[in-house]
Amino acid sequence: MNILVIGSGGREHALAWKLAQSPHTHRLWVAPGNAGIPLERCGGSGREAECVPIAADDLAGLLRFAEEERPDLTVVGPDNPLSLGIVDRFQQAGFRIWGPNQRAAQFEWSKAFTQNFMAVHGVPTAESGVFTDAHSAKRFAAHLGGRCAVKADGLALGKGVLLTQSMEEAERAIEDIMLRRVFGGAGAQVVIQELLEGIEVSLHALCDGHVAKLFPTSQDHKRAYDQDEGPNTGGMGTFSPAPFLTEDELLDAARKILEPWQRGCTAEGINFRGIIYPGVMLTANGPKVLEFNARFGDPETQVYLTRLENDLVELLNASVDGTLRHVELRWSTHASVCVVMASEGYPGAYERGRVITGLESVAALPNVKVFHAGTGRAGEEFVTNGGRVLGVTAWAPTLSEAQESAYAAVDLIQFEGRHFRRDIAAKALGHGPLFA
Ligand code: AMP
Ligand code: GLY
Secondary structure (H helix, E strand, O other): OEEEEEEOOHHHHHHHHHHHOOOOOOEEEEEEOOOOHHHOEOOOOOOEOEEOOOOOOOHHHHHHHHHHHOOOEEEEOOHHHHHOOHHHHHHHOOOOEEOOOOOOOHHHHOHHHHHHHHHHHOOOEOOEEEEOOHHHHHHHHHHOOOOEEEEEOOOOOOOOEEEEOOHHHHHHHHHHHHHOOOOHHHHHOEEEEEOOOOEEEEOOEEEEOOOEEEOOOEEEOOEEEHHHEEEEOOOOEEEEOOOOOOHHHHHHHHHHHHHHHHHHHHHHOOOOEEEEEEEEEEEOOEEEEEEEEOOOOOOHHHHHHOOEOOOHHHHHHHHHHOOHHHOOOOEOOOEEEEEEEEOOOOOOOOOOOOEEEOHHHHHOOOOEEEEEOOEEEEOOEEEEOOOEEEEEEEEEOOHHHHHHHHHHHHHHOEOOOOEOOOOOOHHHHOOOOOOO
């Protein structure tokens, strides 16, 4: 098959790496991709994977490319093209494409839709309300004693959520989002949730419109600095499995969340084909959904795909074709850890073009894979070209060994101002940051 992957991050490199391994894959394009993509070779042909310089949200450009090259399958990584309706557009033009259509992707692009859906269909979530005027929003915040998560309705590129501890902070957050529009038009409507306490885990399930196949657990690290300090980011590192849940507890959480979610989708005529990714807080009163995403997590994908034993081309085909019930997901028993190496200043402003060294030494290590995210080429050299630069991923029989080996690889990779957390997976191992 000839496959087109859309996106440019570490998630898309991981998808490309895993799709390329399949003997079904003859050609693989990634639009726009990154400098790591051409390192992969297609299992069915030996051909190099190719970057195509078309932006992930340039639907017209992507469709023109599809008309020319006729991919057998298109795989959508990021949320933005999904929310713009790329799946609908490709299907109308007669192309097979993997990902939820625009209506199903509402779980990602409208927090207000999602919150109402959870209330109507009995998906466990925080006490919450949806508001279009600041006055009612503040009244509800007061009811919660000012301890809230204030969320702009639309896509705000991983931002758009302010956590508040007092009424003063809550009022400021509501005014920032609704009146000062710090997240732009996304702030016309807000969701306000009670502030939940507990351990956060990422769940993923692959869906085909009929069944949802649950992945193992993983955990992301959203804050920029060690000990969960500093600003929120797209994700600074992940590990899987997340041993905060036993297998039974995971199945119980999934039953409480995914069963009502699926019944709700059926009742509302939503045909969800793709990944549903609930962000879940494990609270004293059971698991509660903070948000749904309608795509693979980044950097969750990096740890999941280094554990997945199935052929990913076959899995995504089954998701598109509605035949997942015949498929069993198989996961290796090893643990996987991904440490994100970011640019100095991320998630704020950062410079690009800094030379990255040490990648060849890491390429020689067993059971380690460096997924590129914000990278480019300057002649023979790899250079930084984004906030999150690399996802250094290692796998081993135990979480502790995987962590050790991921950090040993990180140590070999240098670029000016490189910044990474030193405590990825430390919470699961019951100790503080490594090399503190
Ligand atoms: P979201 O984009 O909705 O996942 O929110 C971003 C982050 O804010 C989450 O990963 C949580 O760490 C935090 N968060 C969101 N909602 C809540 C909540 N109701 N209570 C506590 N923390 C929250
Ligand atoms: N890992 C966070 C996200 O993908 O949204």
